[in-house]
Amino acid sequence: HDAQMDYYGTRLATCSSDRSVKIFDVRNGGQILIADLRGHEGPVWQVAWAHPMYGNILASCSYDRKVIIWKEENGTWEKTYEYTGHDSSVNSVCWAPHDYGLILACGSSDGAISLLSYTGDGQWEVKKISNAHTIGCNAVSWAPAVVPGSLIEQPSGQKPNYIKRFVSGGCDNLVKIWKEEDGQWKEEQKLEAHSDWVRDVAWAPSIGLPTSTIASCSQDGRVFIWTCDDASGNSWSPKLLHKFSDVVWHVSWSITANILAVSGGDNKVTLWKESVDGLWACISDVNKGQGGVSAVTEGQQNEQ
């Protein structure tokens, strides 16, 4: 149900309904199974790589209500932490920017969002936002740890005071922005535009421009690009990227934040790019394996 490359793009983690998490080495176009991680008792929905400065760490979340954090030690992958604080399927995991430390946000169908922070010595501190999204949170995505506009304002040398933020999308059709204040997570913004479940949200990586950008996609087939120009982060305005004929499951920004990959229920992946005049245009349909330059095909058999 998910496939994510690590920080360097050399390893691929996949997860599926067969309850497994698999890690492949995909360097130089090859494909070697490094690890097959077992531990979930239900379909595994999402995986997320932590920043390599903390080691090789992978988080996975599953329908079995668990979040498992895996870690590679001496070449073998092992479970290092299991979080069972959710009452329902955990649908999304996302690591915070490495600047904040090792923090994992987890969104669950029980409507809550958990924030797991590593406090050292194998201990994790849990903060839970109950009822973040009624009947379920489908996606979480962190804001980059960059002050908007840092490219234009000359770097002053001192570390700016980052405000931790993340965005979530849920079954209440809302996109919500959360912000940490005095160690507590508070709902900062409630973005309403979708008329059905928000399936995925993605905060664009910052390249130092003053605008913060979030993409959200929904069951209703719509993909919105939310932008916020002011530093306080209060005024978000949506722009409809496109209305698809089917559910849009996933949105993903390229590292340079200028291309958005949209995956729809019709099994199509399209790439979108903002033109100079601010209009979003579809630049390519990715016919998996054919459009790409290199294609690694992997036939995973999956029993349900």
Next chain:
Amino acid sequence: MKLKEVNRTAMQAWSPAQQHPIYLATGTSAQQLDATFSTSASLEIFKLDLSDPSLDMKSCATFSSSHRYHKLIWGPHNMTSGERASGVLIAGGENGNVILYDPAKIIAGDTEVIIAQKDKHTGPVRALDINVFQTNLVASGANESEIYIWDLNSFATPMTPGVKTQPLEDISCIAWNRQVPHILASASPSGRATVWDLRKNEPIIKVSDHNNRMHCSGLAWHPDVATQMVLASEDDRLPVIQMWDLRFASSPLRVIESHTRGILAIAWSTADSELLLSCGKDAKILCSNPNTGEVLYELPTKTQWCFDIQWCPRNPAVLSAASFDGQISIYSIMGSSTDGLRQKQVDQFSSPFGNLDPFGAGQPLPPLQLPQQTTPQSLVLPLKKPPKWIQRPVGASFAFGGKLVTFENAKSQQQPGVEQLQHHHVFVSQVVTEKEFLARSSQLQEALQSESFVSYCQKKIDTASADFERNVWAFLKVNFEEDSRVKYLGLLGYKKDDLRKKITSTMNNEGLVDADLKETFSESDESVPDKGDEGHTMEKQFLEEGMNDCKQETGDLRSAKKTFNISVIGDVDGLITQALLMGDFESAVDLCLHNNRMADAIILAIAGGQELLSRTQEKYFARMQSKITRLITAVVTKNWKEIVQSCDLQNWREALAAVLTYAKPDEFAALCDLLGNRLESEGDSLLQTQACLCYICASNVEKLIACWTKAQDGNSPLSLQDLIEKIVILRKAVQLTQASDPNAVGALLAEKMSQYANLLASQGSIAAALTFLPANTNQSNIILLRDRLFRAQGELPVGQESFKFERQPIPKGQAAPVAGQMQRPQAPAQQYYQQGDSPPPPGFVRPAVANPSVQPPASHIYSQAGTRPGYPQSTLPATGDVPASQRTGPQNGWNDPPVLNRAAKKKVPDNFLPPVPITSPIMNPLVDPQSQAALAPPTGAPIFKTPHVPAGQPVLQGGCSPAPQSLGPCIMPPAVAKPSTEEAPGAPVGNAIQLVQALPTEKITKKPIPEEHLILKTAFEALIQRCLLSASDPQTKRKLDDANKRLEFLYDKLREQTLSPTIISGLHNIVKSIETRDYQEGLNIHTHIVSTSNFSETSAFMPVLKVVLTQANKLCV
């Protein structure tokens, strides 16, 4: 999880999937009375507001109806056309009526909400269903086997699906097939189900259990499989759900017996065909997989029966259940924390009237029916099987290097009972969006590799479309050419040849002097010598005149004096003469100036000496305000700053030309900068861009970037490419022409370059990105990016992984847990970024690179050390600040007195050794400087102590070094445990660096002896060896051994280069004598050295040398 509840005894219908927001319509249920015995009826619409956490549902509209309802459905008919914004609400009434309501009007509060109404049926209409393919078709069923098909477009006359089934019986359920539009099924309490084909207008199959004990309360078609349907039985004796497949219609495919009493209603999820809801008289609401019979979920319900249950079409996780206790509850199928909601629930139950028995006489129900006593909600397990709607079938995520990872689940046909076999494919594709960008980038790379900068620039000039662009490239090109300043001038429009022509023509046409500033301005450059000549001739003339004047004046002296008091104005000449006569040039000049006799003034000033001349020049310039004067001023006074600062910006070209012509090399760049600054800050946008040219002349990369970025807004890759092309070329030029340190990377440049590399990487050109990243920089972002790129190439050996990220925490002395790299999250993050601020390990490479010339050409010791973060070397005189050297930087350390110096060396490389514990976290504590600090004193103490003494009394040193060496083993274990990754374990240097702390052996930690003196060492050592070979008695051998060691002091001095030249030359002479085996001569020289030099300088080694020479002489080796 219960989401909402409404206290109504009512039939319910969800708004269709197309409707947003979601509404729930309730119509007062027929044949049920609540405790008020009210017979009034109403139709209400509630809005499902999930953002409101409370249990209440907001009623949007109420419509008082004259009917009570048996069935309520809500269809999307005409929704898309906009005629009915919210579709059509269809109700089955008590008296055989089918009523169509317009829910949009109800919500709006209209009174005329009924679209149409027909009383065609003979009994209560209990069954209604809308065709999913043709939403205008509605089937209704009532008593006496009556089935009608209504077309909402022509509602007046319903059709029948065929002849009524016999015997006549009530129709309790009716359902359209989900796959085939013309198939309809009906069921009756008798347990018989009939399938109709509307094209044939007849029943095509009848399904019934043999024993006829089914009492059909529910009928539902399989959402995906056309031939399957389920029937639910209300009979307590047979509380089953039967699954039928019409391909095998003689007996049910499967019988689900999960309820203990009769089933009152079922609902099959359209979103996931493996979810079938059923509610029964056992007060349970179950969700089961009808394909397997497995119960997946039991809703946390009350003890009351539910008579109606519905999935929300739009929100697949939401369902509603109407119970006989007068409540409609809305649940989420996804289990959830109930904590927040339970309290409220309890409150509601304890309130009066909320819990009245609907069948009773208004008696409050006994409180024993409180839910928490019967169903422990907190233990609710979620649905055993993940519903389809949360399974992501497809996805695409970007990864580093422009890779796109996509996955999909190939759709597979579902067959009941057959295990699904799904194939998942994951694809990795390279996304390339900026073809032009890449092409240009590779061009640039080619140019860089082939060093064909000029042709590259030329190509750029040829292809440039805008003038400015062409200019910039031309300027850049000039950087690579000979005589760049002249060419710059040419580019600015000044060519010497042209100028000459112009000047000659000007000379020829006297009086037609072109006053155009431009020419005149540049003329100055050429015409200075001419002017000089003119000046000379003029001077002569003036002098002659002056002489004449003098003669006259002397003649008229008296008369002049006479008139002096009378007419001052009239006879300035006289005054000047007087002044001249008295040698008072200053006054004379003043007078001349006063009278605007500039030429006179200057001539006089020349005579009056340099000081006066310059003062006169000043005054002259102060008075003459023409533009040209300013220029001349600058030329004469060489004050170009003034020109640059004050010239009219429109004349920036001229200013730049002047600077190009006159400015000294050392101030040239600064002046160009200054001009650029002015253009940038004061000029309009056009001039601002021209500032770029100035910066190019000044070779100021940083400013160029800033200026360019300002001028070219927009972040498109191509404009970045534009910039990078220029920057890269300019940097190359700077490297070539000015030999300045090209490694100094400013913040802006770093930013841009990393941006560029990022972009390249995102297009998949990781290797190219790496080449463009400046290598020697401590900008953290670049270091990070380099590392990322490097590893993304997948070329690093596995063993070297993660050197970058673990590096930071370790030198900071954080207690590195054995558990490994999982550091405290906060702390490493900070350190990680401090990298940019504090001198980072890579910085150590720099000093070494910066003065490579100082390094003696690599003795083997150094050459290997150089491969690691090198130690810089310096030949500066010793400063002796040992502790400081350990902290502030390595340079000082090398100049300290030998032994202490060694101590310093020991510390430095150790502290900054790139962490070896690459793979094994166990190593971390060892590299941790704090623990190291703790480790060092005990071991270091003896080492330090002994050397301190000899520093003053060098003779004693001889025996010292073995002692610390013996300490080695006890310190070695930790050090040795670090795998020597780079050198072979046996190599002395490898050990040297690994064990520096432990082993202060001379060979290891010292810098090399200057090459020219190396011969001393080899010669002495060879001599000692020869002696040793021929020496027979152990005492002599010991002596020689000792001498060998002691001579190290000599070598140390050589390394420090502290010996005076006479001693050095003397030593060389000794070596020559050794070569000729004339030891006696050597001894003579030795005596000479000792007698002529400072004892303290030589006492450490000369006696030893004498011993050696004497022995050699004795042994005749």
